Amino acid sequence: MSIIVKNISKSYGQVKALDDISLEVRPGELFGLIGPDGAGKTTLFRILTTLLLPNEGTASVNGFDIVKDYKSIRNNVGYMPGRFSLYQDLTVEENLRFFATIFGTTIKENYDLIRDIYVQIEPFKNRRAGRLSGGMKQKLALSCALIHKPKVLFLDEPTTGVDPVSRKEFWEMLKRLQKQNITIFVSTPYMDEAELCDKIALITDGKILQINTPEAIKASFPKKIYKVRSSETFKLIQDLGTYNKTHSAYPFGEYIHFTSTQSDFQPSELIDYLKANKHNQIEVLETNATIEDTFMELSK
Ligand SMILES: Nc1ncnc2c1ncn2[C@@H]1O[C@H](COP(=O)(O)OP(=O)(O)OP(=O)(O)O)[C@@H](O)[C@H]1O
Numbered sequence: 001m002s003i004i005v006k007n008i009s010k011s012y013g014q015v016k017a018l019d020d021i022s023l024e025v026r027p028g029e030l031f032g033l034i035g036p037d038g039a040g041k042t043t044l045f046r047i048l049t050t051l052l053l054p055n056e057g058t059a060s061v062n063g064f065d066i067v068k069d070y071k072s073i074r075n076n077v078g079y080m081p082g083r084f085s086l087y088q089d090l091t092v093e094e095n096l097r098f099f100a101t102i103f104g105t106t107i108k109e110n111y112d113l114i115r116d117i118y119v120q121i122e123p124f125k126n127r128r129a130g131r132l133s134g135g136m137k138q139k140l141a142l143s144c145a146l147i148h149k150p151k152v153l154f155l156d157e158p159t160t161g162v163d164p165v166s167r168k169e170f171w172e173m174l175k176r177l178q179k180q181n182i183t184i185f186v187s188t189p190y191m192d193e194a195e196l197c198d199k200i201a202l203i204t205d206g207k208i209l210q211i212n213t214p215e216a217i218k219a220s221f222p223k224k225i226y227k228v229r230s231s232e233t234f235k236l237i238q239d240l241g242t243y244n245k246t247h248s249a250y251p252f253g254e255y256i257h258f259t260s261t262q263s264d265f266q267p268s269e270l271i272d273y274l275k276a277n278k279h280n281q282i283e284v285l286e287t288n289a290t291i292e293d294t295f296m297e298l299s300k
Pocket residue numbers: 012015016017035036037038039040041042043044157
């Protein structure tokens with residue numbers, strides 16, 4: 001295993017940021033830690049990159065213990081923290097050279113690994129990092145995290161605040177890196193990105209809700225889901241909230257996702273109820289569960 005986490009807990013005073021977390025990541029896997037703000041993602045990343053000690057539990061990265069072998073871990077991993085890690089007053093090239101130097105290597109020596117990513121920002125190599133766009137900063141930060149050829153790459157919310165096109169490009173880059181046998185542990189609050197991982201752990205309030213492939217997680221959804229809409233969305237949410245057969249109802253794009261408490265539920269019952277409540281243009285269609293639906297169900 002590339003990463004083994006066993007019963008890790010971490011508190012900050014009264015706040016239990018991580019509560020008995022266990023997971024395993026295989027070599028070469030693209031593993032996603034999926035959860036909202038404050039779920040504990042950054043805390044786990046900081047523990048695995050040896051910047052923070054857990055209160056309880058053990059963990060290893062690439063066979064090295066996070067406490068005993070912290071120096072080896074630092075040499076073997078790349079870490080792209082969520083909050084910005086670059087030196088804003090240094091240029092693009094100076095930042096990259098700085099990270100290469102502290103790991104005792106050169107840009108030239110490992111250029112192959114970052115070529116794909118770096119060529120996109122090379123035209124701006126004399127620009128200060130502070131003056132780059134979000135997408136360019138992200139590419140530079142990834143280049144810096146890779147310059148010493150790490151075996152395991154930790155990316156904490158790498159696409160937060162990045163535009164949709166750059167987000168898509170970023171995930172394509174991760175897939176290419178994975179082919180070079182780098183294990184990638186990535187966190188994100190975006191449920192659509194979860195689909196792009198080999199395996200995911202859903203985390204909230206410091207607890208893991210489920211670990212599996214995205215497909216298996218979606219398939220495990222226990223109920224039929226209906227996407228519902230009518231001409232009055234706000235009233236629809238209220239009326240679904242007070243309907244006596246509602247198990248869950250929450251906004252999902254332009255629809256409300258609805259599940260019933262009853263296993264023999266018929267959509268016509270809901271249509272009748274909504275008609276009785278003076279809704280127009282009613283649509284009730286069965287739909288497939290997404291990762292977000294599973295997350296909502298598990299964290300209920
Ligand atoms: N240094 C700290 N002191 C006190 N509480 C902290 C500290 N760092 C994090 N926390 C709290 O621990 C919990 C988990 O935070 P963490 O940053 O690990 O979550 P996260 O999933 O990375 O979310 P975010 O994206 O908001 O950083 C939160 O309730 C947070 O407020």
